[in-house]
Amino acid sequence: MRKVIYPRTGGVDSIEIVECPEPVPGPKQVRIMIHRAGINFADLMMRQGLYGSNPDPPFTPGYEASGEVVEVGSEVASLSCGDRVLAMTGFGGYSEQVVLDSNRVIKIPDSVTYDQAAAIPVTYGTAFHMLVHLGGITRGDTVLIHHAAGGVGTAVAQISKAYGASLVVGTASKPKKEFVESMGVTFVDRDSEDFVRVCKEKTGGKGVHHALDPVAGRNLMESYKALRKGGKLYLFGASNAVRGDKRSVLSAFRMWRSTPRFDPLKMMSSNKAIFGVHMGLLEDESIFKGHLATLSGMLLKGEIEPIIDSVWRFEDVAKAQLHMHDRKNRGKILLDFSPK
Ligand SMILES: NC(=O)c1ccc[n+]([C@@H]2O[C@H](COP(=O)([O-])OP(=O)(O)OC[C@H]3O[C@@H](n4cnc5c(N)ncnc54)[C@H](OP(=O)(O)O)[C@@H]3O)[C@@H](O)[C@H]2O)c1
Structure with missing residues (x-):
């Protein structure tokens, strides 16, 4: 069988596909023939050595399949x-076959396609x-999301709508305007428009209840400013660290330097909260399983209905x-491992 590996830190030209023996399941495990694996932005950061919580190379990426x-x-x-199953691979999903503990494998109903199953865990989770889970979103709440056209972005738009949000403001690259608006999201051009102004204007000057930031750097303080009193900010990524497919230590350093350090006393006076979110490092897996x-x-x-780019x-x-590096995706990107 074949699998994808990251043999070392590098650009997309460093990725290799290798032959290896079929894995053999232990007593509490199953072997799965993979049909689809999800690509996540984290996979790109891992390849560039900018992620921090992946195995040392060589390793096979892939959180979900x-x-x-x-x-x-x-x-x-x-x-x-x-x-037919969904596999929470942790790592190793970019592979024709995997062996996994049975408690990391969930049966999927006949009506759910392999595309849908592989597109849901990381982004929707x-x-x-x-x-x-953290935000307790309720009817009438207002939401700001960045990378609104991407995997997590489209999931945020749909879940917000399902829970009765009255407004979702989404930033994205200009060519995605029509796509973002088709989800009922107020589009903001990430390069030329001021999302704080739009969030305030659309909420009678108050700001949004939830601001979801996967960008970090200076963007994070702007997201904080877009919140109303009592609002919640979630930092769940650092896309500002990435420039193109080759690793840029300078961009990563700039992101780290420009990410604000918040003052809890100031937060107290505005009743704002900040959550740090890393699903890969959730200690209690039962929480994630409950979400699924x-x-x-x-x-x-x-x-909800996953949008497959x-x-x-x-x-x-x-x-x-x-x-994905070229910012072209609208929704989720999947890899096809099905036997030809
Ligand atoms: N903490 C967690 O547990 C967790 C879990 C899942 C995802 N995330 C984070 O959520 C974000 C979205 O992840 P995703 O997998 O759903 O990806 P995605 O949004 O489907 O794709 C990436 C999108 O990000 C935007 N982008 C911003 N800076 C970029 C850069 N330097 N290079 C390429 N694209 C850039 C582009 O859209 P625009 O140009 O239109 O903005 C691009 O299309 C990422 O920051 C990821 O790390 C975190």
């Missing part, structure tokens, strides 16, 4: 060969964790990642 169970360990009662159970119900009821054969993984 969907596929079919093809072998079951002797102590596994909950899964059978032929089951993260959006749900912030808005619902709720999201699965929402999917079946039609309250594109599906690439895994042999084209470098081109697929470049598509």
